[in-house]
Amino acid sequence: MKQFLLTGVFALLAIVGYAWPVYIHLNTGETQDVLVAGKTYQIKLHKVSYTREPNNRKPASIGAQTFKEAQVVLSVNGATVTLLQRPYEMPVVFKGLRLYVENTREWVKKAGKFQAIEYFPKEAKIAICQEGKPWGPEDMHFPLLKYRWRSSMYNNTWGSLVPGRSVYYHHGEDYGLMYDKFDIQAPLGGVVTTSPFPNGDGQSNGLIVACADDFSYRISHMNTGSIKAIAAKGLTVRGGQVLAQSGRTFQGAEKMGNPHLHMNFIYKGEAVSTYPFIVEAYLRDYPDNVLAVAGGYVTMMAGEEVELDAIRTVVRDGYKIAEYAWELPDGKIIKKAKTKVRFDKPGNYTVALHVKTDKGDEDRDFLKVYVFNPQKENNDYLGVFYHFPVRDIKAGDEVNIWRTSGFKIPVTIDFGDDSAPVRAKVKTPHTYKKPGIYTVTFTSVTPSERPTTEKIKIVVEK
Numbered sequence: 001m002k003q004f005l006l007t008g009v010f011a012l013l014a015i016v017g018y019a020w021p022v023y024i025h026l027n028t029g030e031t032q033d034v035l036v037a038g039k040t041y042q043i044k045l046h047k048v049s050y051t052r053e054p055n056n057r058k059p060a061s062i063g064a065q066t067f068k069e070a071q072v073v074l075s076v077n078g079a080t081v082t083l084l085q086r087p088y089e090m091p092v093v094f095k096g097l098r099l100y101v102e103n104t105r106e107w108v109k110k111a112g113k114f115q116a117i118e119y120f121p122k123e124a125k126i127a128i129c130q131e132g133k134p135w136g137p138e139d140m141h142f143p144l145l146k147y148r149w150r151s152s153m154y155n156n157t158w159g160s161l162v163p164g165r166s167v168y169y170h171h172g173e174d175y176g177l178m179y180d181k182f183d184i185q186a187p188l189g190g191v192v193t194t195s196p197f198p199n200g201d202g203q204s205n206g207l208i209v210a211c212a213d214d215f216s217y218r219i220s221h222m223n224t225g226s227i228k229a230i231a232a233k234g235l236t237v238r239g240g241q242v243l244a245q246s247g248r249t250f251q252g253a254e255k256m257g258n259p260h261l262h263m264n265f266i267y268k269g270e271a272v273s274t275y276p277f278i279v280e281a282y283l284r285d286y287p288d289n290v291l292a293v294a295g296g297y298v299t300m301m302a303g304e305e306v307e308l309d310a311i312r313t314v315v316r317d318g319y320k321i322a323e324y325a326w327e328l329p330d331g332k333i334i335k336k337a338k339t340k341v342r343f344d345k346p347g348n349y350t351v352a353l354h355v356k357t358d359k360g361d362e363d364r365d366f367l368k369v370y371v372f373n374p375q376k377e378n379n380d381y382l383g384v385f386y387h388f389p390v391r392d393i394k395a396g397d398e399v400n401i402w403r404t405s406g407f408k409i410p411v412t413i414d415f416g417d418d419s420a421p422v423r424a425k426v427k428t429p430h431t432y433k434k435p436g437i438y439t440v441t442f443t444s445v446t447p448s449e450r451p452t453t454e455k456i457k458i459v460v461e462k
């Protein structure tokens with residue numbers, strides 16, 4: 001009976017007829033005939049090259065290099081295009097297709113033991129779908145309710161270097177959030193195959209849901225005690241159903257220094273990039289017309305230049321970016337999408353990106369710039385910062401800013417309005433008097449030789 005019910009659900013989902021991206025593995029010089037939405041395209045891989053960046057951060061030794069970007073030269077029916085593999089890259093439209101680099105061989109080899117990709121037979125893996133079509137199911141939801149894009153300083157994405165103790169590249173999305181505040185909804189309907197309900201799994205409380213077409217998703221860091229009975233193993237959940245709250249559970253303990261939700265996808269037995277699916281799901285679920293993308297993290301040696309590149313900023317169809325502005329740590333503003341900036345002194349810097357659309361929408365994002373010296377000295381870490389609520393804040397509402405993790409350095413908060421800066425507590429309340437997007441800046445009260453600054457945005461709506 002149970003078997004019959006499961007089969008029935010899969011049959012029903014199959015009728016919906018999701019169009020998934022086509023995933024192909026290619027060697028350099030190899031051409032494949034690829035069928036996309038009923039049409040055959042000749043796809044050839046010409047070349048893969050890599051750009052690395054110096055990364056003296058512990059525990060990598062002095063002189064360690066990590067991946068910043070891969071350039072992948074492809075042709076479609078004889079016409080050539082260069083695609084980039086880098087964090088926060090979206091599919092590129094070319095010759096009637098949307099093309100996306102899932103991964104490249106050297107990058108996969110260095111992925112690290114954690115979240116390793118075991119099956120990678122060729123030089124590059126490319127994902128393809130038809131131009132004008134969504135990336136996967138049109139009814140996929142963003143996993144968090146009442147969330148805001150980049151509202152905390154803790155974010156990881158597909159392929160990005162995780163700025164933690166070990167060197168590894170992230171295979172999924174991480175959304176920073178203050179714990180016990182945000183509901184997780186099922187991105188798609190399906191059958192729960194692994195569940196931490198009711199007592200937790202002693203690890204990171206991962207829930208796996210198997211959907212139609214051999215697709216499954218895993219969501220972890222669910223809070224034990226908040227996991228709903230509907231998310232028990234063997235049950236069927238609907239897309240959009242609330243499953244649990246997030247942000248507390250790591251390695252069996254109810255405590256995370258960097259509270260976040262993690263999500264990753266498996267399609268036909270292989271890990272696939274979450275990023276394009278989830279960006280599109282976010283735009284369906286939330287009214288935001290522009291999502292500023294500063295690029296996450298960069299690492300470099302003192303005295304070098306870094307390229308600031310805002311062209312990954314996501315804008316809803318029908319909108320255009322009217323202005324890009326980079327605000328450097330010294331307050332200087334550069335109104336260009338791309339520019340180069342030199343950092344002479346080691347430190348942990350934050351560069352702010354402000355974007356505006358032609359219809360007046362605005363957003364901000366922050367690029368973390370870790371500038372190292374050859375002595376392998378760590379920068380001071382101030383902690384991880386969050387706020388709540390992150391959506392529907394009105395002038396006069398109290399917003400709470402949290403500083404989590406065990407860092408003990410005294411920190412000053414500048415709220416980005418006319419108010420006087422204050423010393424950060426674990427929870428610091430603040431009230432904004434007017435609508436707007438505010439940049440909240442966290443600095444060390446007693447700066448060391450190596451300056452350190454963190455920033456988050458708070459949006460107060462009209």
Ligand SMILES: [Zn+2]
Pocket residue numbers: 156170172173174261262263
């Ligand atoms: Zn993660």
